[in-house]
Amino acid sequence: MPPKYLFSNSPTARRDYTENFFYNYSSRVLSAQLACPFFTDVGPLRILKQAGCSQIRLLIRLCDATTASALEEARSLDGVQIRFFTARSFHAKFYILENVALIGSANLTGAGLRSNRELSVLVTADQDWFDELPAQFDELWEAASVLTDDAQHRFSTWERSIQRTVLPDGIPGIDDVSPPTVNVQTRKRTRERTYLETFRRYYYEILIPYYKNVEHQFVMMDRRHPSFETLSLKYEVDRFLSWAKLTFTSDETLPTFPLREGADLEANIKSHIEKWMTSKVDIDPIVRLGKISRLHEIFRTRNSLSTSATPSTRSTRRPRDCNHR
Secondary structure (H helix, E strand, O other), rough: OOOOOOOOOOOOOOOOOHHHHHHHHOOOOOOOEEOOOOOOOOOHOOOOOOOOOEEEEEEEEEEOOOOOHHHHHHHHOEEEEEEEEOOOOOOOOEEEEEEEEEEEEEOOOOHHHHHHOOEEEEEOOOOOOOOHHHHHHHHHHOOOOOHHHHHHHHHHHHHHHEOOOOOOOOEEEOOOOOOOOHHHHHOOHHHHHHHHHHHHHHHHHHHHHHHHHHHHHHHHHHHOOOOHOOOHHHHHHHHHHHHHHHHHHOOOOOOHHHOOOOHHHHHHHHHHHHHHEEEEOOOHHHHHHHHHHHHHOOOOOOHHHHOOOOOOOOOOOOOOOOOOO
């Protein structure tokens, strides 16, 4: 079946810039999956966000053709999740906007979007093999690593230090990550890496976004619980979440509650915040904030964490009640 449209950054009057794919097809798109090895231009993500897209999964390669500044800007956008490979074997370039997709040679770079002579083909959901594209993306996504704060920092440091004429092998502090290929070694993952990636995905892609959503609702409502008005908003949000769980759910009933999204989720958060404002909460901010400060100090550096865990600083007394929380 011949393509319905080509995007090639042609100098002719057609103005078939790759960038126009995002302008033309972002309307009413709620989720997008973007895969390319080189990433320097956040423009397509901003186009999607301005059109109302609430979830963007971006898959890139950490290398000299990707910039730390573009990744930092992308991470600042709500609803954007980023995972990465480091291996040159990741070479796919395709962009799925729900019922349409673009497959071709263009990366998400200024040159790929506007000036290089590229050739990318538009495909639509009415083609029999279209569903293979999300499946391909999911396979790559599952094999990639989460771009954590630490990985972002290490990549930024590496980017500033490299000589572009002689590129070093690997990025210090970041494990090599390859997509599955015919090489069986690319399919092997250690138990340690599996555990760490599971934790990173939960923390960065589920816990943090939902926490920020709750924090955002507090800011938008411009309300504070009378007992917490002089304390940090983050501290109040933490106590609010704990209060909501203990008041309205239990470990047994929590899995039975429906998963909420969008306006339904926001309305539910707001209704619970309203109840929180009139609730009676016993607090001892001096003691609790002192504990939080101590935890910050312990986890501040690798050395402080190591020192806090030495035998001389650990208590050897057996707790009287192992079920105490």
